Amino acid sequence: MNPTDRGMLFGFGVFLLDFLAWRFLTLDREWARFGIRSSLFLILSYVLWTIQISPFHVAPWADQPIRHLLAQGLGFLWWLQAAQISATILGRIALPSELRRERLFQDIFRAIVFLAAAVAAVSYVLELPLGGLLATSGAMAIILGLAVQSTLSDVFSGLVLNATQPFHVGDTVAIGDIQGDVVERTWRATTLLNNRGNFVLVPNSAAAKASIVNLSRPPQLHGITVRVRISPTIRPALVISGLEDAISGTADVLADPKPSITALVIHRNFIEYEILAYVASADKQNGTQNEIIDQAHLQLNARGIYLGREQPEGGSREGVERLLRNIDMFKCLNDAQIAQLASASVSQRFSAGELIYNVKPDCPDEHRALCIVAEGVAILLAPHDGKDIELQRLAPGDAVGRSGVLTGVSNGIKLRALSNVSVFRLNKDAITPLLRQFPELAKEMLSDLLECQAREAEILREIPSQETERGGVFQRLMEGLRRLHGIVRR
Known part of the structure; x- marks a missing residue:
């Protein structure tokens, strides 16, 4: 086996090591993995230079089909590794820190880099006409676009959501009837962790059409609404006094903004009252709402107001x-x-x-x-x-x-x-x-x-x-x- 063939086999071995490092190497620091893969890329570049294979030119062994095919394969692998290294470096330089945390933007940016590398590889390694390649790829893009129309809708909806930033990873949101913590955003869907401990995938196209309530913004203000119906025979001033004491008896309710109590509806069978109060964090909402209801029950009972029946007689x-x-x-x-x-x-x-x-x-x-x-x-x-x-x-x-x-x-x-x-x-x-x-x-x-x-x-x-x-x-x-x-x- 001549030195050129040994060099090509060694180059494929280097790429195999790069694949194994990507697939199985688990290091806590991202830059450590990047350093290892960059070193393997430099080794592959050195191997190609020593056996006189350039990824910017067609392989020189057109009369030897197997060697020519192996050389083209090494050229393509070099461009693949170059795209991987470039995507990491350019992502750090070009993308702001808040976008680097969003997987959707990372995937789109990497796709652009790999697409450019693929076009360059076809142009340099195979020396195919770039105009014909772009025309063919354009036609293929139209066909694929029609085939994956719903998927493209999710992608573009994801771009709109990331551009408007209605929520970030870690926020607690309600998208339509679904509520949970945002754990991931991809090109296709937003993943929520609901209060039952289940992951819920909301397609980006559905999220873009639904009403979105960000329960984490502003970070120190979260509203609680409690409604109660009382017999119309009981004077509203007495009920409101009891509900005000119920709010005062709940320690986690914020004094600013000031809580409010409103008599919403008067009906022949009931008067409906609404309590609106605020807490400092979303995780206190359920507990505070339960405490407000318990305090309302205590304060109303103390005034002789019993839910579900008339005010009892007695001194x-x-x-x-x-x-x-x-x-x-x-x-x-x-x-x-x-x-x-x-x-x-x-x-x-x-x-x-x-x-x-x-x-x-x-x-x-x-x-x-x-x-x-x-x-x-x-x-x-x-x-x-x-x-x-x-x-x-x-x-x-x-x-x-x-x-x-x-x-x-x-x-x-x-x-x-x-x-x-x-x-x-x-x-x-x-x-x-x-x-x-x-x-x-x-x-x-x-x-x-x-x-x-x-x-x-x-x-x-x-x-x-x-x-x-x-x-x-x-x-x-x-x-x-x-x-x-x-x-x-x-």
């Missing part, structure tokens, strides 16, 4: 009893015991900004009381690093002061009215008879107290690390309860 005492029955720590009591608590409660009203609860650790036991929010929204505050931080927003049925009224130990917390708030107080003397008659109530109230303290500790990053510690705390609290209320161990 304020009946309203206190209804509220007590819905509090977890009092669910073990019967109707007579609930009525006993309700009769011992004292109702108070506070304006927005007023301090509702601020019992010091050294205050007399007779001043300690359990404050239960009956209407409105209050903020529970705790000192931390020299300032008060918000622990929780209290809605109707939420209580504060459990530790002081049960064990005689008051924590350093405050309760301040966020809106107009109505509370009723149960002092130590109102609870002591029930604790003595019904010891199970003490366990329920202490368990509720521990859960509240755990939530507060989690916010303050002081969560107990062992379950045994909870048991020890429970026993200490139980001993304090027995001492404060004079309960004899049974």
